[in-house]
Amino acid sequence: MLLCYLVVSLYYGMKCLGGFSQVHDLTMTKRAWKSLLEEMGENEEAQALEYVQTKELGGDGLVLAYLKTVNDELVPATGTDMLIEDMDTSFTKYASLAKKVTLTEMMNALLPEIFTVLYSPLERETKFPGITAEMIMKATGLHEKIRG
Secondary structure (H helix, E strand, C coil): CHHHHHHHHHHCCCCCCECHHHHHHHHHHHHHHHHHHHHCCCHHHHHHHHHCCCCCECCCCCCCCEEECCCCCEEECCHHHHHHHCCCCCHHHHHHHHHHCCHHHHHHCCHHHHHHHHCCCCCCCCCCCCCCHHHHHHHHCHHHHHHC
16 A cells, blocks of 8 residues: 555645545655655655645445344444345435435444544543444434334
8 A cells, every 4th residue: 555655646646535544544654755755855855745635535434334233233334244145235225225314314423433533542532432333323313214
């Protein structure tokens, strides 16, 4: 990934759209690469990095399907999970679900993960890390909408 970030984004300046990990990792790579270039005396190239955007989300953090655990909780399903479980991934299923839930409701369940990306460990409130996506889904009623 380091080589891809260096070549695609930081050298050629192409905008990389990605998930929460990429936003963090690419930003840290940019910072480290800039420092290295400055140490090597490549100040002009280091300055060119100032305008390279590294915090663009691409939506791959969106959850499209959930699996039920043995404890009757819902957890985000990966593409592999959906293949193994033979879950219905048809367009009609998602069109139907879109009539029952809002984008805001679906995004709320991602807040625990978003929180870890947007705030460094030193900036985080200590009471928030214990909140899970499942807790948010139950508190907002999303749990029942998805299962229903």
